[in-house]
Amino acid sequence: MSDGGTVRILGVAGSLRRGSFNAATLRAAQELAPAGMTIEIFDIAPIPLYNEDVRQQGFPAPVEDLRARIKSADGLLIVTPEYNYSIPGVLKNAIDWASRPPEQPFDGKPIGIMGASAGVMGSVRAQYHLRQCFVFLNALIMNRPEVMIPQAQNKFDADGKLTDQPTRDFISAHLAAFKAWALRMK
Numbered sequence: 001m002s003d004g005g006t007v008r009i010l011g012v013a014g015s016l017r018r019g020s021f022n023a024a025t026l027r028a029a030q031e032l033a034p035a036g037m038t039i040e041i042f043d044i045a046p047i048p049l050y051n052e053d054v055r056q057q058g059f060p061a062p063v064e065d066l067r068a069r070i071k072s073a074d075g076l077l078i079v080t081p082e083y084n085y086s087i088p089g090v091l092k093n094a095i096d097w098a099s100r101p102p103e104q105p106f107d108g109k110p111i112g113i114m115g116a117s118a119g120v121m122g123s124v125r126a127q128y129h130l131r132q133c134f135v136f137l138n139a140l141i142m143n144r145p146e147v148m149i150p151q152a153q154n155k156f157d158a159d160g161k162l163t164d165q166p167t168r169d170f171i172s173a174h175l176a177a178f179k180a181w182a183l184r185m186k
């Protein structure tokens with residue numbers, strides 16, 4: 001963990017799509033992070049499907065890596081779409097892998113959640129399902145401000161840059177609060 005007034009955050013996107021609005025939101029968060037906050041992005045694409053038989057042989061390398069990075073970060077920022085009103089399977093799968101004993105890394109970890117979706121609800125249902133998982137895992141989820149990005153297809157340019165100023169402002173406010181939250185929990 002880092003010292004003083006700085007926080008190192010690990011960012012995870014819940015979509016593997018090359019043109020993902022959520023991955024683009026995570027990149028926007030990197031750009032909008034306040035002074036003293038860094039966001040390193042972890043790609044969950046290499047994480048295999050959960051299989052308890054495999055875990056009995058030891059965590060696969062990408063899972064070990066994810067667990068170590070969550071452990072050493074001052075907080076975790078998840079940016080996810082909703083799939084069928086819930087958490088995308090790839091993200092739930094990564095959380096399930098990382099959560100297995102010993103020393104599950106979400107315990108006591110500050111977590112911020114944002115999300116973008118094509119619909120008018122802006123991923124809210126996935127976000128609330130994620131919160132439920134993190135209650136069980138005893139993570140320290142920041143309650144608010146929330147960031148829901150509805151109709152994401154209208155808020156990014158062709159290069160995946162977030163162009164909608166109100167959304168940029170919501171993200172900045174979330175990150176400022178998350179920095180304070182992570183520092184409080186250190």
Ligand SMILES: Cc1cc2nc3c(=O)[nH]c(=O)nc-3n(C[C@H](O)[C@H](O)[C@H](O)COP(=O)(O)O)c2cc1C
Pocket residue numbers: 014015016017019020021022023081082083084085086116117118119120121122123152
């Ligand atoms: C399997 C699947 C289920 C989806 N379910 C929802 C949904 O419940 N609500 C919603 O607003 N959008 C839903 N969508 C549309 C996504 O919001 C949209 O594809 C979005 O761009 C995905 O995020 P991404 O751009 O980060 O990949 C769904 C998309 C997929 C592929």
